[in-house]
Amino acid sequence: MKTPTLVKTFIAASLLITAHSSMAYPKHDPNVYDLGNLWSITFYNDSAPGHTQWATQNICYLPYAVVGTHIRGKWYSTTYPNWHGHYSQEGDSVKMVGNFWGGKGNDGMTFDIVTSSRNNLGAGHWNEWGDNGRFGPVYGFGNALFKRIGYCHKITDFTQADVQIRYLSNGEQAMYPQQRGQEEIKEPSPYEKLFSQEFDIRK
16 A cells, blocks of 8 residues: 555655754764863964974863854963954854954964864864054964863953963064964963863863
8 A cells, every 4th residue: 555645745854854953953062162171273384385383372262152053152362362252163163263463363263173082183274364554464374283182261251361472482472373483382371271180170
């Protein structure tokens, strides 16, 4: 006995809606906040044959809100002063925008979270440019490696964070987050706790 056409249509429509819902509302697991909201970002110069490594900075993701199919929130850097912005994540894909130089320096980062352990890795791109003005335009197009490295102190107003100036190995002040030759990050800032440390500062 053949299944009535109306029943077949209903079943097909139900499967389509289920499939569409699973694609439209992906699980944000892992996301950039819940398992540890302190990440490092390392820039690799895309125009160099060997993709030369330039700078590494740390960034702290603040709590998110659910916006449709995305989770969204703010972020700030714990290693480069006055560098902050917004992020949006859908599934494993994360998009970020940010500013430095009082808003005249700009960043755009995109990456996918590519591992599922606590020490997540992300791979993507980091572009940086400056508006015309005191410092002139700066353009950096590169690949980026993201690593989840720990937790940040709970902070409600990142503009109050007293992040220290970054310096180059020659003693000059670093002028932008990507800049090559910055001194290595030797120890956590007061706003950070790394996974290797014994206690969890979220408590």
